[in-house]
Amino acid sequence: MRRSTKFAAVLTAGILSVALTACGGGSDNKNSANDTGSSGGKSDIKVGMAYDIGGRGDQSFNDMAAAGLDKAKSEFGIKTSESEATPDEAESAKEDRLIQLADAGYNPVIAVGFAYSEAVGKVAKQYPDVKFAIIDDTANTDKNVTNLVFAEEQGSFLVGAAAALKSKAGHIGFVGGVNTPLINKFEAGYDAGAKAVNPSIKIESAYLTQPPDFTGFNDPGKGKTAAEGQFDAGADVVYHAAGGSGLGVFQAAKAAKGLAIGVDSDQYLTASADLQPFILTSMIKHVDVAVYNFIKSVKDGDPLTGTVTFDLKAGGVDFSTSGGQVDDIKSKLDDFKKQIIDGTIKVPTTVK
């Protein structure tokens, strides 16, 4: 037992440090939970949000969803309640989260991320009168479930083309957060876009973690190491689809005097001033628009149903122009955009 005493101390220290960091991230909940909207018009709609791990403040996917909720809240004066997933939680905890929101009268309930796929499927059947929406998943076909998905490959195609047009070495890189089919879509579009510009381009590819280890979305250190490796190998533009780990990719770009491409939101706008010159563009995935549109449709009494795809045509994905680094190639990118929208270019969703 004495060896186990020492071991317990180490283990506990580990648990505590994890818990403390997690609490740091979770402290925002306090302000948002159970708040009532104060500005804007009045609406008796109560919207429940169940975030994926990281929740509000993850500077990425969840924050984009929160932005959509905040916009709807200030415009429609809806009531909201929010809750987020914790690492290593049981599947029943996800179900519980949705059930608690539904029980408390929140309708619609929006689940952020495909991790809720099975939970939404089960809970939607138990609450046929509650409307559910899930982002990034199409598995559920229940009448009261709306699937909000994105054509990430189309937006990634455009930034891939931008990377190839800007690369002097004919050598670019891709850093994915976690090796899942969702992130593979980003890579597939990016590769296709780059090759559309330069068929002989060399593309590095790295994933930070393998599922079920989802820390790759929130580990700037790993992102930096991976991007450094790609810059060292000769790449001069690196695109990341790695959520919070992307900060490390930007830092690596600065150190190597290369260029980085952001993801999800227009990351030029949120990056610190010293990193901004190294951010070429960002592949914008309008999770905020999807959330806002869904809430609006419910409020207007004509809810979105089935699977709604937010693609280039619908303005669901795009490339950003902040910083002006893509101004000289914008016409070329817009041309690609037009071809994707009219169907001339079909963008693959899987990496060969």
Added chain:
Amino acid sequence: MRFDVRRAALTLAAPLLAIIFAVLVTSLVLAVAGDPVGEVWSTIFSKPKPRNIVNIINSGSVLYLSALAVAVGFRMNLFNIGVDGQYRLAAFVAAYVAGEAWLPGKLNVVFSIVVAIAVGAIWAGIAGLLRVTRGVSEVISTIMLNSIATYLVAYLLRQVSAKGTNNIHTNDIPVSSQLAGFKIVPDAPIAVYTLSLLAVVAAVFYWLLLNRTVFGFNLRATGQSESAAVASGVNVKKMIIVSMLISGGIAGLIGMPLLFGDSYNYGLTFQTGLGFAGIAVALLGRNNPIGIAFAALLFAFLNEQSNALQLTAGVSNDIVNIMQGVIVLSVVVAYEVVRRYNNAAEQRRVAAQLESTRQPEEVAA
């Protein structure tokens, strides 16, 4: 070891004091952070709804299996930190096998469980083999094997899953092999996993093995003093290998209640981290099959009841991790204090006895 009322009271007092201490520490953390202390405790210690009771039993039984796998190693002074990797790999392979449905109905279930035990045992056995042949610490090798298991499962999952969905998973287990569970909690819309019974079976096996077999005696002897065990003719190398195989075999069972009672496949959202939770539960339960049961239910209770914290108190349910950490730490410290106190008391008692047996002689002389 004779029964001693004071000793038993001390043993029970340690975990109780630890829980009270943990509540105080957690309250302090909440107060410092400016969070509503009262609402947090009223949420956690509120009466669980029927659905929550079922969830507590379910996740308690899964935690129990995990802790038992760890405890087998602990009793032998082996740290199988690889329970996490062992159960994930075993659950994946078993889910694949069950999803392929080579056998009909319940036979499919039994076969898959056997496969899971075998896979868990083999994965843990690698660490045992490295330890006895190359002297590699099982702590290091099992951590490495956890990482390898992650990569291996991620790779294999991509190979066997249907394309076109973001939540890739193995084929669903056929309906004839899915287990409906026991509706033992009235008014609960969900059932207790049928394979929660595995926890009971494993508990009986663990108790019999350790207390009623020569192997169990040798295992405990080796755990308490390896040199003494060697001197009395125990083959320590064989013991290490067999203990790791048993530990890994039990680890293989961890995912089975979830697989056949809830998810019906192994995918990206299959529950992770159970192996590490098991280490804490085993420490709290002092490697005792009954102690572990209480510890597992306590952890499951805290996890389940904390789910509502974000909505009722606006506090992240991660706060419960702090509480669990403090409980484990203070329990271990408390046991150590009790152990030293008992040792000292024993020494005083023996010394006093020696003193009293010597005195009459001196008087006589």
